[in-house]
Amino acid sequence: MMKDDIAKVYFTEEELQAKVRELGRQITEDYKDAKEDIYCVGILKGASVFYTDLVRAIDLPVRFDFMIASSYGSGTSTTGSVKILKDLDYDIEGKHLIVIEDIIDSGTTMSYLLKYFEHRKPASVKLCALLSKPSRRTAEVAIDYCGFEVPDEFLVGYGLDYAEIYRNLPYIGVLKPEVYA
Numbered sequence: 442m443m444k445d446d447i448a449k450v451y452f453t454e455e456e457l458q459a460k461v462r463e464l465g466r467q468i469t470e471d472y473k474d475a476k477e478d479i480y481c482v483g484i485l486k487g488a489s490v491f492y493t494d495l496v497r498a499i500d501l502p503v504r505f506d507f508m509i510a511s512s513y514g515s516g517t518s519t520t521g522s523v524k525i526l527k528d529l530d531y532d533i534e535g536k537h538l539i540v541i542e543d544i545i546d547s548g549t550t551m552s553y554l555l556k557y558f559e560h561r562k563p564a565s566v567k568l569c570a571l572l573s574k575p576s577r578r579t580a581e582v583a584i585d586y587c588g589f590e591v592p593d594e595f596l597v598g599y600g601l602d603y604a605e606i607y608r609n610l611p612y613i614g615v616l617k618p619e620v621y622a
């Protein structure tokens with residue numbers, strides 16, 4: 442069973458769901474008078490689980506779009522370079538963008554993507570990240586909606602993977618050291 446690989450649970454399913462509802466309420470309140478279209482842009486694959494829960498907690502008509510950006514390999518440390526493997530499907534000029542990300546770690550990926558979005562002249566861009574590791578930051582990133590701040594530990598579950606597995610755990614935890622061996 443997957444849970445046998447987990448050393449410690451960081452956020453339970455209930456804690457995650459409560460946070461998602463809170464973020465959804467806040468976003469709904471902030472955008473309820475928006476005149477322009479709202480695009481929720483999920484950064485695959487890590488944000489996928491958070492994204493699908495969060496959009497259902499936003500009580501407004503939003504449109505879906507996704508990007509795939511890669512800065513990590515299959516290990517646990519960043520390479521520093523960002524590659525766009527899948528771009529936006531839509532022209533976002535004049536639209537409101539809510540960027541939905543799993544975790545801001547060094548900030549490399551998101552600082553790159555935020556600049557990339559700004560070039561396309563959206564009406565506004567806000568960032569919603571479930572997790573943030575402030576102690577790891579090397580590139581400045583302003584998080585408009587942040588779920589939880591976490592210490593410098595490698596987390597899995599709720600979309601976060603180790604070597605592409607554990608994404609479907611409904612909670613977030615830390616792996617036992619022997620799993621990496």
Ligand code: 5GP
Nearest residue numbers: 487545546547548549550594595596601602
């Ligand atoms: P950054 O560019 O901010 O250093 O890293 C961004 C990406 O690295 C995240 O979107 C995520 O996919 C991955 N990442 C960063 N920290 C963790 C972590 O603790 N666990 C997992 N599974 N992925 C992480």
Ligand code: MG
Nearest residue numbers: 487488543544
């Ligand atoms: Mg990510």
Ligand code: MG
Nearest residue numbers: 487513601602
């Ligand atoms: Mg990953």
